[in-house]
Amino acid sequence: VSTQSTGGMSGSRWILESFRDTLAGVMGGVAAVYTTQPLDTTKVKMQTFPEQYSKIWHTLRSTAQAEGIRGLYAGSFPAVLANVGESATAFLAYGRISIGMQYITGKSSHQELSLFSQAICGALSGCCASFVLTPTELVKCRLQTQHLTGSVKSGVPTTPFAMMVHIIRNEGPLALMKGWTPTLLREAWGYFYFFGGYEATKLLLMNEPDEVSLWKTAVSGGVGGSMCWGFAYPIDVVKSRVQVGTATPLGAIREVYSSAGVKGFFRGITPCLMRAFPGCGALFVAVDYTKLLFDRAVLPKY
Numbered sequence: 001v002s003t004q005s006t007g008g009m010s011g012s013r014w015i016l017e018s019f020r021d022t023l024a025g026v027m028g029g030v031a032a033v034y035t036t037q038p039l040d041t042t043k044v045k046m047q048t049f050p051e052q053y054s055k056i057w058h059t060l061r062s063t064a065q066a067e068g069i070r071g072l073y074a075g076s077f078p079a080v081l082a083n084v085g086e087s088a089t090a091f092l093a094y095g096r097i098s099i100g101m102q103y104i105t106g107k108s109s110h111q112e113l114s115l116f117s118q119a120i121c122g123a124l125s126g127c128c129a130s131f132v133l134t135p136t137e138l139v140k141c142r143l144q145t146q147h148l149t150g151s152v153k154s155g156v157p158t159t160p161f162a163m164m165v166h167i168i169r170n171e172g173p174l175a176l177m178k179g180w181t182p183t184l185l186r187e188a189w190g191y192f193y194f195f196g197g198y199e200a201t202k203l204l205l206m207n208e209p210d211e212v213s214l215w216k217t218a219v220s221g222g223v224g225g226s227m228c229w230g231f232a233y234p235i236d237v238v239k240s241r242v243q244v245g246t247a248t249p250l251g252a253i254r255e256v257y258s259s260a261g262v263k264g265f266f267r268g269i270t271p272c273l274m275r276a277f278p279g280c281g282a283l284f285v286a287v288d289y290t291k292l293l294f295d296r297a298v299l300p301k302y
Contacts (some may be wrong), residue, residue: 024290025091028283029083035282036275038072044144046268047240056271075140078160082136086129093125111209122195126187134183135176139163141243182239190232198224217288218281225280234265
C-alpha cells in the first residue's frame, strides 16, 4: 500500500488517489477469486453440509463428478462481484481512513502510523465492506449449496441475477442483507488481522517502505490473508449457516456447537486457509502493482 500523505494534498489529488485505491481493489478482487474459487466452493459445502462433506479432496472430487468443472466455479460471478465490491470498498476506505488516522495522530504518512493504528484502519474498512459483501455472499452461498438443499429440483434459479430476484420476490428486499451481523463482525475482526498482518510482514521483509518486490508483496499478502481467516473463521461458519438456512446468528451458534462442539466452528478451515495464502497474495500483488502503475502514469501530473 503506497504512501499517502495528508500534507498539502489538493482536492484533485485526493479524488485521484480515491479512484486509484478503488481501481486497485477491483483488480485485486478479480485476481483473488479466479485463483481460488474451487476451494471456496469446497469451504462452503463443508461448512453447511458437514455430514456429506467432511474431507477436502472428497468434496472437490464429488462436486466435479456431480456438477462438472462448472460446479467447482458455481457462484464465481457473484463471488467476483462480492470480491470486487468488497476489495474496492475496503481499499478505498483503508486509504481514506488512513488519512484520517494520520490527522488524528499527527503523522505525515501512512508508513509513520503504528501497526496497531494500521490494523484499526483495516478493521474500520472491513465494517464499510460488510454492507457491499452481505447480499453478494448471500447469493453466492445459495448458488453453491442449491444442489444439496434440493432447490435446483424445486425450480429455484441457477444464475446469480435470477437468484437475487427470486430472493427478493419470495423473502423481500431486506432478505438480501440476511447474515449482515455476522458478516460485519467477521469483516471488522478479520480485516484487523488482514491489513495488520500484511503491514507487519511487509515491514519485516522490505528494506525500504516503498520497495517494489513481487514475491515480498505476495508473501505479505498471503500472511495477512491467512491471519484474517485463521482468526475470523468461526464467525464465517455462523454467517454461512445463517445465509443458507433459516437460523439466527445465536441459533446457528447453538446448532453448530450441539452437533459438533467447538471443532464444528473450524469445519472447512483447511480449504479456506489453502486458498487464503495464494488468493490474498494475488490480491495484494494486483493491488500494489495497479497503484504503482497509476502513481507513475497519473499522479506526477498533480
